[in-house]
Amino acid sequence: MTLFCYVIAAFLTPAIFADLWAETERMPDLQQWRALCGHYTVATAYMKDSNARITVFAPVDDVFTYNPDIRALDQKETLSHIVDSQVVEITQGKKWEKQTLIRSTINSGYVYVTQFENNPGNFSYFANAGMMCNHASNQWGIISGEQYLFKICTPMGHRPYPGTALSFIREHDNTVFEERQYNNRDLSQIREILDIVPDIALVIYGSSAWNGFHTFFLPNDKAFARVIDRNRIDREVLLAHVTGTNRVLFTWPWLYDGGQHYYPSVRFSSNIIEDNFKLKLVMRNITDRRTGKYDLYAVSEVYERYSQFRRGAVWAKILVPNIPVQNGVVHIIDNVLGIVSETIDMLIYENPKCGILMRYINTIGQIVRNYFSATGGLVTFFAPWDEAFDRIPEQIERRLLRDRIWLEQILKLHIVPAKELTTDEINNETIVNTVDNMRQLYFIKGEWPVNNITYYVIGGGIRTAIMMENVAATNGIVHYIERVLGVPYQSLWEIMRNESRLQRSFEMMQNLQLRYALDPWQVLTPEQNFTFFCPVNEAWNGVAPSLVARMNDGNHWLALQYVYKRHVLQGQALMYTDLRERTYVMMNDEKVVIRRRGRFFELFWPRGNRRARVIEGGEIAGINGYIHMVEDVLIYEPDLRAPGCSTEPAVLQFVLIVTVMIWRPGWNRFLALFYPT
Incomplete structure (x- = not known):
């Protein structure tokens, strides 16, 4: 037997000497379909005729349970599940030349059978809107004489209209x-x-x-x-x-x-x-x-x-x-495709998901709204949905509504002037300027799984997915996004926990006391503001494995914390646009220089002669500061012997000192004065 025969035998159950009516009697998940066909003489006759060359797409019992209206199908609707020929292509297990097959039914209608390739050699099949159960059941097809039956897990769709x-x-x-x-x-x-x-x-x-x-x-x-x-x-x-x-x-x-x-x-x-x-x-x-x-x-x-x-x-x-x-x-x-006749202002006003956005825009007045009118020129607008504003913590939202200057800056961060930016122009190297002339927008083009492309925009330290892209207006393009750019909603610790590129740093920090400083109870206070230059996963690959192992052996956690504090600036929350060439005193009281090298910034630690480049577009805003991803770690071997990094327990140190002094002769004579023998 060839490999093809084994494949067919795996999912089709041949029954040469029985008809489909007898076979469905032994199938516990087809009893509702059998009962429905039993009401109509024509459907029953076709299923009992083993010489009839038909293909039946039979809904399983779960379809009737979750869609009770199907139990009331009339005879024509029932017969629309039966094709007047054998759809042998489904059993062949190979890619079709035409993705959709058109087959007529026994009531002179049509069934559209579609094949999708999940991955090479693995297929899904649909009859109209009905999904076949080849991924949900081992026995999803039956061959009985000249008859084929395939189970479907969803309804086939609305009742067919008899004309064109x-x-x-x-x-x-x-x-x-x-x-x-x-x-x-x-x-x-x-x-x-x-x-x-x-x-x-x-x-x-x-x-x-x-x-x-x-x-x-x-x-x-x-x-x-x-x-x-x-x-x-x-x-x-x-x-x-x-x-x-x-x-x-x-x-x-x-x-x-x-x-x-x-x-x-x-x-x-x-x-x-x-x-x-x-x-x-x-x-x-x-x-x-x-x-x-x-x-x-x-x-x-x-x-x-x-x-x-x-x-x-x-x-x-x-x-x-x-x-x-x-x-x-x-x-x-509900819309005419191809024709664009509305401005950006009209689009977001009519969109029921943009009610909070319109309220924020009206709070500022015409300063921002003028960009969206017909006379404002071409712009690209990244419009946050209502759920984007729902993600903002309450204390941040209160400050945003009180501070009109900050709110205006946030709204302008979402506007790209004099440009119709569509996703076909976006790649991982795309950088565009915004209306505020200070901050830029960066982009990520993600593709997972294959052919499922998602675009992300990064602005003001916030990364968000574009949910509805390239919506055309008479004066530009609108992209609807799920988060508000520039408005933080997580602490720095929560950011590290959720950011895939920082997982090695996150795992190494879990048992350090520094985590409590990065995950504060209070926010928006100067004492809780930090700028954390956090090494990405690849940065630790450049550190000697022996040094990383000793830092994480449990005996040198103070030394590891001392290293991390070299990357933390306390009391200041610096955006990427705030970085300047100057010397900063870091959290461990060491001096680190921030300097520009070409278009990038880098950290320079003079005492250890170490450098770490700041990744452009790697800025993430938190409710208590900013994280900037860096490509290297400011660390070297003497950090294991840094002051205050001894991890021996104080009790053991005291016992050791007392033991040495007891064995000294002078100490024995001193004790004899108080405890004579």
């Missing part, structure tokens, strides 16, 4: 939508626009199965009401709402792939017309970390200005997802 996307939009009979979770009542505007461009309406939106399948994002009437100039909505804008041929994308496959897949770019040339600009159409999931609820978005992003389109992305929330139609799937959205 165009007929769905133009449908006037309200009875068609009775007892369904969706309707077309709010699609009158797109209906009128499609009547103006019959070629797009018939060829793409009304295409038959012979002309290909698509994913359609349909804006509702409220979405068109947000467009100021209706003349800008033309055939190119309509095509921006449709994916390429045979790209049928349901939301559930995207959610359940663990964020490992990024849907491929969609160019207009993949449709009927050809244009010379690049447009990417994807679906995104944004989770509210406070509630755990997620919102689904369709995102159209243009990298080059063209015709009506600006650089940047237009985000549209998916209101009703996963409506299967005869030529693909329909998602109803």
